[in-house]
Amino acid sequence: MKTTTYNMRPMHLAGGALACVAATLTIAGSIGYYVLRGDIIAEASAERTELVLEYQDHIDRLRAEIETLTSRQMVDRETVEIQVMDVLRRQQDLNQRHAIVADLVARAESVGIYLSNDKPLPPQKPSLDARGLASLDGDDATAIGGESQLIEEPVKALGLRDGNSKSFDPLTVLQQPISGRDGVPQGLKKNSEKQAALDAVKAHISAMDVESTAAVDAITVATESRIDEILGITSSITPGVNKALREQTAIGGPFQPITEENFPDRLERARVALTALRRVKFTALRLPVKRPIRNGSVSSSYGPRVDPFLGQLALHTGIDFKAPYGARVFATAPGTILSAERHGGYGKMVEIRHANGFVTRYAHLSRIQVSAGDHVLAGDLIGNVGSTGRSTGPHLHYEIRRHEKPSNPAAFLAAGDKLAELSL
Known part of the structure; x- marks a missing residue:
């Protein structure tokens, strides 16, 4: 085998080493950059997710508050409407x-009981005194006076307020206008004003209840x-x-405290x-109590x-009224x-x-x-004064007999x- 040998100079060897080191640093830097970039992205994503969750939680809380407010308004409105129906019933x-x-x-009035407009009703209802009798505290019939003027419209003058008054018509309560804006939620403010109006109507009706009962008691x-x-008499x-x-x-007896339930009993009394007064007056007006002659x-x-x-x-069985001859004589x-x-x-x-x-004689x-x-x-004319029969001069002999x-x-x-003073 043939072997090839390369000879490198020290300078070339150092350059190669530097090149290797540079490449290694470049690769390490790239890896570190990407690793750091991932951490930054992950942290940013986490923060964004947290913000979204907080915002969503805030939205959920607002939505819950709105639903609660809406539910409360509906309950308040339903309560007001129920009260309006109750007021309508009471008004009817x-x-x-x-x-x-x-x-x-x-x-x-038909039997002569007139309530004057200076003080049409007693200041308070008759209460029980120590003897258990109906009485008016503070009143003394032996020390009263003043002029009384008869009234043309007794129901109004009695203080019985008009039950049909438009200013207290409960039908218009739900349509009453809302006043200026002051930051109060409109629904709550509207129901609040309706409630105030209803309270005023209820107070008005309650006062009318008492007044009508007081009028009945005053008549009684x-x-x-x-x-x-x-x-x-x-x-x-x-x-x-x-x-x-x-x-x-x-009739008679003590009055009981005023309640809605006992009004029919007070009315019946x-x-x-x-009715009893009419019967008593009917009897009294048929008694021979008028004067048979004037002056x-x-x-x-x-x-x-x-x-x-x-x-x-001797017994004189009547009264002799001396009067001019021909003066008129009345029943x-x-x-x-019976006879004339x-x-x-x-x-x-x-x-x-x-x-x-009873029988009366005019002689x-x-x-x-x-x-x-x-x-x-x-008061009908029945004859004229004279001096016929056993008489010493012009006069009227007047007798009243019973059986x-x-x-x-x-x-x-x-x-x-005395009955005339009572306008009988």
């Missing part, structure tokens, strides 16, 4: 109640008091009639009282006296003419039959203006004057 009930109260006020108190007054002249009336008109002076009272013709003690109560003719010592006499067994007339069987009312027994007309006339 209140409108019906006001119609009932207005009818009750009209019925009260006034009516029951009037019944007691009439029965008290007439008790001395019609004890039997009064006893029967009191049994028929068993007022209706019963008004006549009493010349002889009821009771024992010396008879002017016999000169002996003292509604009734039917001369009757012995009574001279020309008219006799009238009234309710509850010594100069002229009779009615006939037997006629129906007359209190053929004479009664003192003075007690009836005194009762009539």
Whole structure:
């Protein structure tokens, strides 16, 4: 085998070595660059991924807050709408109640119970005193006065607010405009304002509930008091009639605190009282309590006296009214003419039959203006003053009898004057 030998100079050997070293460094640098570049890229990718995750988390939180807010608005809106429906129902009930109260006020006026506009309602509801009776704290009927003006529209003047008032129409609550922007979310602000409006309507309706009940109670108190007054005035002249009336008109008792549930009971009590008052007035107005003559002076009272013709003690069964000849004589109560003719010592006499067994006689007339069987009312003209029969001069002899027994007309006339003060 042939061997070839190369001889290299030291300079060439050093150059080759340097070349090898340079190549090695170049390769190592390239490898290090790529390794470092990969680390940088990986780190950048990780940071970007973290930012994306944080952003997504923020978005998720915002979305959750929006959903929560939307859900809350829906709940609030549903709550408001439920309350609106409840207010509508209450308003409808209140409108019906006001119609009932207005009818009750009209019925009260028909029997003479008027509530004046200076103080139409009691300051508070009657409460129980120590004796368990209905009373008004702070009021004393023995020390009151002032002028009262009758009212044309009692429901409004009673303080019963108009249940149809447009300013409190619950149907418009959900459409009320929203006020200026102040940073509050519009949905929450809208529901908040609706809630405030609803609260105002509820307060308005609650006040109307109390006022309507107070009006009913005021009518009841006034009516029951009037019944007691009439029965008290007439008790001395019609004890039997009064006893029967009191049994028929068993009313009164303490008032209970106002509640929605007991309004029908309070209304029924007022209706019963008004019906009882009508019955009591009907009876009282048929009693012979009016005056039979205008401006006549009493010349002889009821009771024992010396008879002017016999000169002996005798019972005078009526009252003599001295009056000018021809003065007009009036019926003292509604009734039917029993007789209208001369009757012995009574001279020309008219006799009238009234309710509850009462009969009145009008004697010594100069002229009779009615006939037997006629129906007359209190205040109707029945004759003229004269001096017929056993008479010493022009006057009217007036008698009241019940079941053929004479009664003192003075007690009836005194009762009539008191009843007149009550506008009966």
